[in-house]
Amino acid sequence: MQKSFLIVLAVAIIGALAIFQIAPDLNGAIAFFTGAIIASVIFSLQSKTPASTTNSNEPYSGPTMTLYVGNLPYRVHEGEVKALFGEFGPVNSVRLVRDRKTGRRKGFGFIEMSEAGAKKAMTKLNEFDFQERTLKVREAKSQDSDKSDNA
Known part of the structure; x- marks a missing residue:
C-alpha cells in the first residue's frame, strides 16, 4: 500500500512537470492534480491485470522446497x-x-514454496530483520533423514 502511494506520487510529480512544460500558463497545482489523476488511473489499470502467479490462489505445481524459518516473532501471523x-x-x-x-507460537515455522523462490528467499531473508527479530532461514530437513541419522 505504501509502495503504491509513493509510485503514484512520483508519477504525479513527473506528470505535473510534463504538463507544465506543455502548457506553461497552467497553474502548478492544477498540473499536479492532473498528473495525480492520470497516475492513479494508470496505476489502477495496471494493478488489475494479472501480473504473475505469485499472487494467485492456486498452489504452485512445479518443483517445491520446504524452508525452516527460525526466530520468528511470537505474534506473527501466517499471512504476514x-x-x-x-x-x-x-x-x-x-x-x-x-x-x-498453551497454543502459543514457538517462534519458528515451515514454508513450502517454489524451489527457485526458496533459494532466493534463503539468501535474502537469512539474517533479515523482521518485526525486530533476526530470521534464520534454512532448507528444512526431512523427518526421514532425521530418523536415519539417529539409527
Missing part, C-alpha cells in the same frame, strides 16, 4: 509470513508451530 516470502516466489503453505499445551 506468506507475504514476506511471497516476494521471492509462489508460496504453497505456511505452518507456524504452536505449543500443544
Whole structure:
C-alpha cells in the first residue's frame, strides 16, 4: 500500500512537470492534480491485470522446497509470513508451530514454496530483520533423514 502511494506520487510529480512544460500558463497545482489523476488511473489499470502467479490462489505445481524459518516473532501471523516470502516466489503453505499445551507460537515455522523462490528467499531473508527479530532461514530437513541419522 505504501509502495503504491509513493509510485503514484512520483508519477504525479513527473506528470505535473510534463504538463507544465506543455502548457506553461497552467497553474502548478492544477498540473499536479492532473498528473495525480492520470497516475492513479494508470496505476489502477495496471494493478488489475494479472501480473504473475505469485499472487494467485492456486498452489504452485512445479518443483517445491520446504524452508525452516527460525526466530520468528511470537505474534506473527501466517499471512504476514506468506507475504514476506511471497516476494521471492509462489508460496504453497505456511505452518507456524504452536505449543500443544498453551497454543502459543514457538517462534519458528515451515514454508513450502517454489524451489527457485526458496533459494532466493534463503539468501535474502537469512539474517533479515523482521518485526525486530533476526530470521534464520534454512532448507528444512526431512523427518526421514532425521530418523536415519539417529539409527
